[in-house]
Amino acid sequence: AQSVAQPEDQVNVAEGNPLTVKCTYSVSGNPYLFWYVQYPNRGLQFLLKYITGDNLVKGSYGFEAEFNKSQTSFHLKKPSALVSDSALYFCAVRAGNNRKLIWGLGTSLAVNP
């Protein structure tokens, strides 16, 4: 069965420090991996995706994520966090021709000034 795990409910970092939001997945076949962000009282916004090719994917707002096939992970990273990055982050996976996205439960990121 397909699944996505975001092991941390909450991540706290100081502004200017690097941040990592973790995601691991389990699928049959090649995974399509996505990160979305949800700012307070807003809908979700696409950040980045991995489909194929380079394992390091760059996305919006300076975020990047690294696909690691052996560890079945797709952690979201940013070299220097901003207070405005504080939001809820969701990892999602889709396998091959499966139309459904499987979503993680989300990680709340708090960046402290």
Next chain:
Amino acid sequence: GAGVSQSPSNKVTEKGKDVELRCDPISGHTALYWYRQSLGQGLEFLIYFQGNSAPDKSGLPSDRFSAERTGGSVSTLTIQRTQQEDSAVYLCASSLDRTNTGELFFGEGSRLTVL
């Protein structure tokens, strides 16, 4: 429109009443999804429309829930005889992509409160 539009943004109703939630996807997007997000929870898939294909209704939690998509564009999610546990934010998303590699574009959601 420029983005996915959902209405109403907020709906307060009494237990037992029916509600309709509307989603207007991005023009030309063939795929449309409905999700439910409860407080502190992740996204719960409800239903998926792709073009003229039969919708995937596998996520609808009960027969009180139904959805239509007319003319391949606007969609309406209907909840009959609402219950307090139906209180949540209902999110609609659309996508252009037929290959399942594309991203979803979300509306800002309809917050439903059942008293």
